[in-house]
Amino acid sequence: MSARVLVGVKRVIDYAVKIRVKPDRTGVVTDGVKHSMNPFCEIAVEEAVKLKEKKLVKEVVAVSCGPQQVQETIRTALAMGADRGIHVEVSGKDYETLGPLQVSKILAALAKKEQADLIILGKQAIDDDCNQTGQMTAALLDWPQGTFASELTFEADKLKVVREIDGGLETIMIKLPAVVTADLRLNTPRYATLPNIMKAKKKKIANVKPADLGVDVSSRLEVLKVDEPPQRQAGVKVETVEDLVGKLKEAGRI
Amino acid sequence: MSNPLRGEVLRLYKNLLYLGRDYPKGTSYFRERLKTAFMKNKDITDPEKIKKLVDRGDLVIKELEALYFLRKYRAMKKRYCEPEH
Numbered sequence: 001m002s003a004r005v006l007v008g009v010k011r012v013i014d015y016a017v018k019i020r021v022k023p024d025r026t027g028v029v030t031d032g033v034k035h036s037m038n039p040f041c042e043i044a045v046e047e048a049v050k051l052k053e054k055k056l057v058k059e060v061v062a063v064s065c066g067p068q069q070v071q072e073t074i075r076t077a078l079a080m081g082a083d084r085g086i087h088v089e090v091s092g093k094d095y096e097t098l099g100p101l102q103v104s105k106i107l108a109a110l111a112k113k114e115q116a117d118l119i120i121l122g123k124q125a126i127d128d129d130c131n132q133t134g135q136m137t138a139a140l141l142d143w144p145q146g147t148f149a150s151e152l153t154f155e156a157d158k159l160k161v162v163r164e165i166d167g168g169l170e171t172i173m174i175k176l177p178a179v180v181t182a183d184l185r186l187n188t189p190r191y192a193t194l195p196n197i198m199k200a201k202k203k204k205i206a207n208v209k210p211a212d213l214g215v216d217v218s219s220r221l222e223v224l225k226v227d228e229p230p231q232r233q234a235g236v237k238v239e240t241v242e243d244l245v246g247k248l249k250e251a252g253r254i
Numbered sequence: 255m256s257n258p259l260r261g262e263v264l265r266l267y268k269n270l271l272y273l274g275r276d277y278p279k280g281t282s283y284f285r286e287r288l289k290t291a292f293m294k295n296k297d298i299t300d301p302e303k304i305k306k307l308v309d310r311g312d313l314v315i316k317e318l319e320a321l322y323f324l325r326k327y328r329a330m331k332k333r334y335c336e337p338e339h
Binding site for chain 1: 325
């Protein structure tokens with residue numbers, strides 16, 4: 001198979017970090033905070049690398065959009081087994097407002113340029129929880145999509161995707177080229193150990209600007225404010241049933 | 255110091271140090287204990303014994319990778335998956 005897979009990876013605040021809102025309420029604190037690859041993107045990379053190991057695809061290309069630091073994330077993807085990387089440079093204000101619409105335009109342009117047959121993305125990012133990029137990319141390319149994939153199999157020139165949906169699993173057959181978004185149970189991502197990272201240093205990361213792809217990254221959305229969720233109120237313990245009824249009446253519940 | 259195995263031991267130490275960056279209790283906690291564990295065995299010269307300790311170290315690497323995966327999987331499952339009936 002001469003298929004080429006494009007895998008989108010996003011650099012997000014590490015899942016284990018306690019998020020704090022900036023005092024000016026415009027966003028969350030990112031300076032000096034540990035960042036890593038979005039967990040669902042890790043699953044996407046793992047799936048692409050597995051397909052290459054099974055010789056079902058020929059090349060895995062890892063893509064990320066953002067400032068200089070996203071190169072770390074691309075390096076992790078290369079350490080996991082991707083063949084080469086593409087860094088789409090977006091920085092400053094543009095990066096702050098970069099969202100699924102802009103990223104999907106970039107991915108669509110890259111897919112055409114690199115002649116990709118399959119795009120695998122994570123189902124959503126743990127920072128913005130949009131769950132839109134995969135779907136938008138498929139729409140822009142007019143490609144079929146297999147979202148929330150928990151199992152992926154090649155059957156002749158089609159892709160069988162088992163999707164995790166409310167109430168169970170749905171199996172669909174889609175034609176290539178296609179977009180797939182990875183759900184939690186698709187696979188177990190390998191850890192990018194130090195020896196793998198060292199070996200991946202030889203792999204190339206190309207630099208591209210959105211303008212080179214003819215994409216306008218300006219956003220039509222404006223963040224008005226960012227707040228923490230309301231603090232949980234402490235519960236009250238009561239001694240008797242009468243007390244409970246009394247307290248409920250006080251709170252206007254009955 | 256047994257020369258051929260010195261490289262192995264250093265490789266193991268560097269790999270473990272790299273893995274320690276994601277340790278739940280913190281990088282410094284991990285690094286302290288890693289150094290103590292390696293220093294405890296610094297006077298061993300028997301290549302057999304050293305090989306055994308290096309193998310145990312490789313096992314620790316596997317255990318850490320499993321720990322990290324499970325932690326992340328459980329966190330993601332809790333946040334994004336509906337509880338099963």
